[in-house]
Every structure is written in C-alpha cells, then in structure tokens.
Amino acid sequence: MAWLPRFLVDPQIGRHLLRDEGEVIVDEVCKHWVVYVVPALIAVVGVGFLGLFLVSSVSVAWLPLVIGLGLLSWAGWRALAANMDRFVITNMRVFRVKGVLARSLATMPLGRILDITVVKPMTGRLLGYGHFTFESAAQDQGLRDIRFVGSPDARDLAIQRVVQRAGLRGAPRLSG
Template sequence: MAVLPRFLTDPQIGRHLLRDEGEVIVDEVGKHWVVYVVPVLIAAAGLVFLIGSAVWSITWAWFPMLLGLGLLTWAGWKALSANLDRFVITNMRVFRVHGVLARSLATMPLGRILDITVVKPMTGRILGYGHFTFESAAQDQGLRDIRFVGRPDERDLSIQRVVQRSGLRGPKVN
C-alpha cells in the first residue's frame, strides 16, 4: 500500500498528450537530484528536533517536537513539489506540468520556439544540471524558465532535433 495516493505522486503526463493527433513523448525531464538536497537537510534538522525533544522536560518537550514535525512536513512538501515538476518534449510541443494540489500546465508549440538559452552555473557544470530559458514571439508566456534540468546539453540537442525533423526550421542546406 502506498503512503500517498498515486494522483499526488504521479504528474500523469499521458493525459495531456494529443494521442489522436499522433503526439508522442520524446523526453520527459524531472528535476535534477540537486533540488532534493535542501529538503533532505531540512528533514534532517526536523529529525534532530524530534529526537532532541526526548531530552527536554515533559513540560517543554512539545516545542521541539512540533518544530521537528513542522520541518519534516515542509521538507516532504518541497520534495513532493520537486518530484511533480516535469518538463516534457514531444514531437509537437514542449510543456511543463507542476503543482501538488493544484496542477499547472504550460505549453509551447515547437513552431513558436525562437531561441533556447541554456545557462549552466559553475555548480551546474560540476553536477550536471542547467537552466533553460525559452524565447518566443509572445511577451508573457507560462513556459519561459525551466530550472534544474539534468543533462541540459543533451536535452537542448533533442529539442533542436525534434524541431528540425518537424520541418519548422526549413530544409538542411548541403
């Protein structure tokens, strides 16, 4: 039996696909493992407070116990939120699904992608993650910044490959 129901732990990407139009997933990108470091540290602090509450007097033990439970809950929420944040590349578009209780879906057709900027900070170059910035003709869009993408160079090449195969950039010149 699962601790959390499946609808809380699975972003259910398949229900957003246009299967009758022939849309298939090229790549589904979850967050890089580095986003889980802070929730793990917060959870460890929560455990320290929970265990530490045993050495306090019975009249004051409730305070570190509540603090520890609060930190564990917050860390679990942050980790679950990172787990449900998915960036998906299909043969027709790119989209992002995120949110725990309320889900958000931001979509951009491949034809509207004008420019992709890949930023790899120094820690990202060492640990293998980067951030994407999508530019399109629209000023405000829901799919602009995708942060903590693992293997960003490979993901950028797969997007460029899908755009090229779809014929949106014109034929290759020899």
C-alpha cells in the same frame, strides 16, 4: 511513497497528450537530484528537533516536537513539489506540468520556439544540470524558465532534433 495516493506523486503526463493526433513523448524531464538537497537538509534538522523532543523535560517537550514535525512536513512538501514538476518534450510541443494539489500546465508548440538559452552555472557544470530559458513571440508564458534540468546539452539537442524533424526550421545551407 506507496502510501500516498497516485495523484499526489505522479503528474500523469499521458493524459495531457494528443494521442488522436499522433503526439508521442520524446523526453520527460524530472528535476535534477540537486533540488532534493535542501529538503533533505531541512528534514535532517527536523529529525534533530525530534531527537531533542526525546531528551527534553515534559513541560517544554512539545516545542521541539512541533518544530520537528513542522520541518519534516515542509521538507516533504518541497520534495513532493519538485517531484511533480515535469518538463515534457513531444513531437509537437513542449509543455510543463507542475503543482501538487493545484496543477498548472504551460504549453508551447514547437513552431513558436524562437530561441533556447541553456545556462550552466559552475555547480551545474560539476553536477550535470542547467537551466533553460525559452524565447518565443509571446511576451510572457509559463514556459520561459525551466530550472535544474539534468543533462541540459542532451535535452537541448533533443529539442533541436524534434524541431528539425518537424520541418519548422529550414534545411541548413551549404556554402560553396
């Protein structure tokens, strides 16, 4: 993707950090590879239509050409959108940057995270992905559902570790 401008393939996470306050990235989470399967299948169908274009008569050759190029464009757009969707864990907050032409940024300070639910469907358990659901005191936020997270258990532990180190949860009590 070297031919695409950098702003179209890199969400530029570093510019959203509070470097003056000492914020550092603990983990930057890209989508799991499974999200690229559907765009790849769409692209294969698009290539099939382009092959049909080559063997079609001249009077109707434009139709498979248009369909093939449309499917390839759609597949490329879906893959690019998945590439630009990043979930970031820092020492101060979690945030999500997504969007290709128009970008959105959703942020939640670590102190507002009340509960994290990790859901691993059967295919996710086999292929190594899961979905996060964040619960906070706010009713609705852009960080509620993060889907297709690779190594979800490790990512959950990373968030719990950062929250603990920040002193936002009480020390565990030992009964005895």
